[in-house]
Amino acid sequence: MENTVTSLLPVLACLASLLAVPLIVLFRKEPFLREMSTFAAGILKFTFVLMMLPIILDGKTIVHTFTDGIGGINVPIMFRVDGLGMLFALVASSLWILTSLYAIGYMRGLKEHSQTRFFAFFALSLSATLGVAFAGNLLTLYLFYEMLSLSTWPLVTHHQDKEARTGGRTYLSYLLGTSIAFAIPAIIFTFVKADGDLSFAGEAILAGQDLGYWPALFLLLGFAFGFSKAGMMPFHSWLPGAMVAPTPVSALLHAVAVVKVGVFCVIRVITGVFGVEFFKDLSVNLVLCWIAAFTVLVSSLIALSQDNLKRRLAFSTIGQLSYIVLGVALATQHAVAGSMMHIAMHAFGKITLFFCAGAIFVAYGKKYISQLDGLGRKMPFTFGAFAIGAMSVTGLPPTGGLLSKIYLVWGAAEAHQIALLCVYLISSILNGAYFFPIVYRAFFKPAPEAEIATPGVKEAPLACVLPLSITAVGSVLLFFFPGLLLELTNLMTGAK
């Protein structure tokens, strides 16, 4: 029997940002108060998450069930916090505070329109993210998953121009389309198979069920493609499309919250619905492994050829997400641990990179890599942070990315999948190949002549530079102090 504590804390953590929405709308004419309410909500949320941390580290899970809620199919709305949910919630809620600061600098720096709408939907999407992190059963997971798709749409289409419209259309058609076409049938099929049980608590839902190879494979692919926020090919193109959004959105949502919700769901499905052991016994995992491996390599190759900085980062994200999926699909202890850690490591690295891309755009209006020559000498902090972020995503010491990558490679070796191990290694080289030329260009190439005339340092506003410096430092700190992450992942994999 699991050691459970009943508490309202996960619900409160989820609600904190939801309650900020009316405040934000109320203060629409007072930008200062409006943004303060965003901050207050962020700090409140983070506090609630932190308050749960000791209980989780104690090896317990926190549960809150709305029994009277959705009862007809006997699946209540249920919140349940375990190691994995905690890890994800910690990452998302801490980075939200930084992103809020960054967003203020970015949105004001560019004098964006409709900032109230922007902050309101941002808060809403964070509620949905924590809802996914703390979902106690598949139905609750799906509820918040859809809420996230819908609440981020106004953010993606923020500019309300033709490009935004196309991007938004792609965004929704992929996310909503796949979830309706694949995820719902998979959920209901699970429901029928498991005789009405969708809860993640205790044994995995389907563990030990009489499930043939083909049904299991279709179910798995239904989930993996249905939760297309994970960006597995061929359902990945919504992510580059979503890059039309303002950069804070790309940074938090499309490097951390939304995409990680996708992989989080896949991890949940494999650990909670199939159960790692059962999953391996079904031997369907190799199919998923190879789809993920294909995505890793192809997206890295595409990233090489992108000149738009944000698009390159987007393709890099697609590859990194599939690292995580590949890890959990390998279904060995260290690979699964590596996947979970990579959620955090990649989040810190990638958000730094996006923050940098946004800072460059705010300060100099540059979007393309070919325009970055010599810019590093003008924006030393930004590009310094960029270099650290790039190292972390590539997996070089002394950054956190190295640790998760070691675990992933270790896991591949454990599973005796040498080919997949090589995929990890080759893609690391490719990661380096698409990131370091940017750093080189910025620091060592001469600036175009027109710009030499104005030497000296001119950074983006402090509100932009501060968050990106913090996340860069965070990536390094995660290398030296990974203890908390390891403890949380061990809780899930059962290692001592």
Added chain:
Amino acid sequence: MIDQLPAIMVLAPMFGALMIGLFGQKDHRVCFPIVFTSLIISLGAAIGCANLVTKDGTIDYFMAGWEEPLGIGIQLRIDHLNALVIVLIGVATTLVSFFSIRRVGALDTEKTPHFYILYLLLCTGLYGITITADAFNLFVLVEITSLTSYGLIAMGSSRRGTHAAINYVLMGTIGASFYLLGVGYLYLKTGTLNMHDIQAILQANEEVRNSNAVIIAFLFILMGIWIKMAFFPLHGWLPNAYSYCPSSTACLLAPLMTKISVYVMIRVMISIFGLEWIFIHLGWSHLVVILAVIAIVAGSVLALAQREIKKMLCYLIVAEVGYMVGGAWLSDSNMWGLSGAMYHVLSDALMTLCLFFVAGIWSKCIDAKEIDDLEGVFKKMPITSACFILGALAMIGVPPTSGFFSKFYLIRGGIEGGHWEYVAALLFSSLVNAVLFFRIFEIAFFGKNPPEGHGHDEEHHDDHEDLHPVLEHEVSWRVTIPLIVTAVLIVLLGLFNGPVVEFIREAFPPTSEIVSARP
């Protein structure tokens, strides 16, 4: 007093109609209070009945105390199957009456009392259809609703409305005649018109049960009901009738008429012929489910081709009727399909009501009849638009709205009954709905021709002015309150789907009877 609730429920609107006939002609101002009072009385009676059903089970009521089984006794019966349907009728008719105050004023003022007389008689008909336990009375009551709705549809100012009404009269009459023929066959074979007596005789007498006459009777009745509910390809009358009539008429008819017909089909299946006979003896289940699949796909595709908002919604109704017919015929062993269909009757009625309210408001207030007219409407009418979004999400099937749960039950039924084509059709239709509604959202959010270039142009940056015009275009509370109530009900019905479905399932015969002989 409490014993008389079923009769009060049916008769209150009828007396209201008489009162308007007497007093409303001279002074139009008395019309609305009479309408409202009688509808509230009916709603109260409906809730009271539903409450009694929860406590004591089925209520049998014999009009004027005539109880002989083979006589002319008019029996009303309220059980778990229709208790919620009458509450739904009460809620919907009351909300629409609120909504109609302004709209009716816009009609020719001469017609106000006529409109309300027809309105109330229609309500009488709807209540009667739902609770009658007599096959012939059902016909009479169906005719009452049909005749009144012909009048209501033709009342609009446009000629197309009149055309549509004539088309509806023709189709409706054919449908009613089919139904009557079917009842005639049954009467010949069994000698009674009371539903439960017919069922008892059919069950007792195997020779009668298996005779061709009974099968033909069932077929006629089914065809008649299908025409009334606009089951594809018998839907031709519906789109024009509902889109060219006055808004308040559309709001009243679109959510209720087709859904009540679906209820009648389920009632006939359960209470006259019996599920066992239908699913096992006839074995048409596969055929009907395939017809339903065709209806769903065709309705969705046709909806996609529409530029007019109301027409689009009408074709969606055609698709939703396919959902319910298919669900009712899934013949899965636990009857989740049937439960889903009954639940969807309630849920779809609320969704349709919500969307037709909004369509009515839009066509009146900003003269938006086509999707392209909706540019920037989110900003102009935030409350109306929020309700529209909610209704649309329910149509698509996003939790926690009721639409998600009806799909959940229906798909569960489809999987357990092995009807994968039905599951696929439901998902396809959800996808089409997503496309349809997000097309509207996009236009409403962006405007049709978004400005070139980036949003952070100089002219845009003033955040305060952006939000200033909010609420100025919003319509009066008399129109928004019913809308908001409907939207809230959609969510509540979703959240409390459990108790609702459990309640409905009490009406079904024990599963073992049907499971045992399933092919």
